Amino acid sequence: MxxxxxxxxxxxxxxxxxxxxxxxxxxxxxxxxxxxxxxxxxxxxxxxNLAARHLRKGRTGIIALALPELGNPYFAELAASVIDAASQHDYIVLLDHTGGSREQELLVSQGFRARVIDGLILSPIELETEDLRDRSEDVPLVLLGERDYDLPYDHIAIDNVAAARAAVRHLIGLGRREVAFIGARRGRSEPAQLRVRGWREELAAAGLPADEGLVAATDGWGHADGALAMNHILDSGRRPDAVFAYNDPMAIGAMRVLHERGLRVPEDIAVVGFDDVIEGRFGAVTLTSVSPDKAAIGRLAVESVLARLHDRAPEPRRIWADHQLVERESTLGRPAATNRGAA
Amino acid sequence: MxxxxxxxxxxxxxxxxxxxxxxxxxxxxxxxxxxxxxxxxxxxxxxxNLAARHLRKGRTGIIALALPELGNPYFAELAASVIDAASQHDYIVLLDHTGGSREQELLVSQGFRARVIDGLILSPIELETEDLRDRSEDVPLVLLGERDYDLPYDHIAIDNVAAARAAVRHLIGLGRREVAFIGARRGRSEPAQLRVRGWREELAAAGLPADEGLVAATDGWGHADGALAMNHILDSGRRPDAVFAYNDPMAIGAMRVLHERGLRVPEDIAVVGFDDVIEGRFGAVTLTSVSPDKAAIGRLAVESVLARLHDRAPEPRRIWADHQLVERESTLGRPAATNRGAA
DNA sequence: AACGGCGTGTATAACGTTGTAAAACTTGAG
DNA sequence: CTCAAGTTTTACAACGTTATACACGCCGTT
CATH class of the missing domain: 1.10.260.40 (lambda repressor-like DNA-binding domains)
Structure with a gap:
């Protein structure tokens, strides 16, 4: 015993x-x-005995991190950064994955999935503002990622509109004129809305038309979805000279399709991804990508949730993490002359 | 309240x-x-209140899964499968990552990292048999992965020697004669030993010499390590006509180097990876890989640890999961004639 | 010599739950 | 109408910890 x-x-x-x-x-x-x-x-x-201590003090020393997808290396790296940050404060991280479904996200946010936690860091995909509004749970919640909520919770994210604009600006600066967007999500919610907005705003700023036929919606956010979306755009007869994808796996899926169809990257079509995952640095064509400061996001998320836990809680705030555009082979140089107006 | x-x-x-x-x-x-x-x-x-229930019953309803690397999509997929299997038994999974360091693995195995768990599933990299022999902790432990331990714990793995032999046999069957192995780990322990052994045995069975100069050791198991190893082999003046990598990220890193050096895959050099991660299906050259049955591994791991927890514990056993070789472009066709003896 | 104040250690009561054993109800037979 | 046997409900103790309030001894001061 x-x-x-x-x-x-x-x-x-x-x-x-x-x-x-x-x-x-x-x-x-x-x-x-x-x-x-x-x-x-x-x-x-x-x-x-932590259970006894918990019973007495009302604290477990565990915070949950709920992510939509562990398979996406971006979230894996983010998880690693959260785990590291938490361990520095003697907290343990319980990782949960929601699959990005509204139902699961709802269960997690209301505390039905993991009921032994002091705090929750949630990266929602489909969850609506109203879903969180009548949250009865009393464990502190911190939101992560792109969605825009008008709610009394801390929200940590990079400036997605600015980041998307920087990506599109980079493409336009290279002489590209028809920039497709891959990954506007299908369904009633629109999680990629900020990045689409950035795309739209930057095109407008450059005096270029925002051709909505160049925006491809998808069901998921994996390699296969990116490939599907790319095929869809090309099958529609359009021939963009650049593609901006919602994330790196989708960009890589799109590049595979371009390769299969004999279109060269970057000569015929330049590609920019989002998240800067390691995989993008080792393809036959390395991938230009928006690189969020994952370490900062993890650290800020942990600090926010712990602050709230210890009642040093300020007003709910929106916290911005840094990002930068990392240029690689997929956007190297100007478009090949032959491609213009080829359709 | x-x-x-x-x-x-x-x-x-x-x-x-x-x-x-x-x-x-x-x-x-x-x-x-x-x-x-x-x-x-x-x-x-x-x-x-789970803490009170735990205190009373001595059970938390949480099992820990300790993995060396969350960034490797193989482990991410494995984690998802464990989480799913556990939730079917009303158990929650606490994910931990060890970074593959012996020190962290030791801490985890002795229960110093997560002290609120009913059971532990550990995928060790550097841990030695002796490290586990005097484990005083009383929470059930199940081991995952390639290492060979002679210890009273359940161990779930695919038959790594057979899987490696199948990969090498496939390469030899394509007419390849000089098969390099990338990813024998540097350091005193030899986690990749079973796969190296399979490589050696299959070469011997085919009457081919096992050139130890074609075995490249690395410090880690990521894309960059694979690239480094590939460069190392090529810099040594050798020119293998096939590469078998310890895992998919390393294979992809190696392919990037081959691409940079103007060597064609599969014409000049065929490549086989291990783990069948999604990424391998979307490169410019899709990757042939050994595909372990991840769903089965996760399910078996959870069932084993819960069985031991509920005292329906049989003798410690070694449990085998299935695997298969998935052939893709990186091993398509016979070697190009020009390459033989090029060095 | 008595007293207040301080620094150190101790008994006791929670925290919320479940197992045990006994109490309180049923029911049916004599 | 009583009693035994069975079923349902209850009181109480325990799990291991920490907070509270108190007791004790030792100072220096009056």
């Missing part, structure tokens, strides 16, 4: 509370007493 | 234990009483 405070107390010949005081570094303990108790702790191999 | 059994009991005018009986579907409760209590539960919005 596991050894408890009582056993240590008996072994050291002191009261239970004194042992507890030593374990918790309570200040009013003489060095002699502290050492005597510590020796008993070491001898017996005592380790505190 | 949160509502407890006591509050519900007061509201329904019954004892605490009766409410508990209703919550736990205890059998000796009249339908009338059950409904009356249930109504109070619904009205007050009662939700059980």
């Amino acid at each position: 596991r050894v408890s405070l009582k056993d240590v107390a008996a072994h050291a010949g002191v009261s239970i509370k004194t042992v507890s005081n030593v374990v918790n570094n309570y200040q009013h303990v003489t060095p002699a007493m502290r050492e005597r108790v510590q020796r008993s702790i070491d001898v017996l191999g005592y380790r505190p | 949160r509502v407890s059994l006591k509050d519900v009991a007061a509201h329904a005018g019954v004892s605490i234990k009766t409410v508990s009986n209703v919550v736990n579907n205890y059998q000796h409760v009249t339908p009338a009483m059950r409904e009356r209590v249930q109504r109070s539960i619904d009205v007050l919005g009662y939700r059980p």
